[in-house]
Amino acid sequence: MDDAAFTTEAVAADQLKAFIERIERVEEEIAGLNGDKRDIYAEAKGNGFCTKTIKKIVALRRKDFSVRQEEDAILETYMSALGMV
Structure with a gap:
């Protein structure tokens, strides 16, 4: 070599x-x-x-506010369509 x-x-x-x-x-x-x-x-x-809720809050705080708002709006729309709200 x-x-x-x-x-x-x-x-x-x-x-x-x-x-x-x-x-x-x-x-x-x-x-x-x-x-x-x-x-x-x-x-x-x-x-x-409740640690399950704390974990959700930690995940939400990592997200940009506008992304969170959009996801919440879609979730609300879907839930409304299913008669869940």
């Missing part, structure tokens, strides 16, 4: 390993944060809050 090819492969392998290790660290951080989030929901539930 050519020395230049060997060096290129070694550099690429080192770079690949670095990417993989960074991804693994981020995945560990995410797992830790997800554990923290579970703890918060458990605490809220222990204080009498």
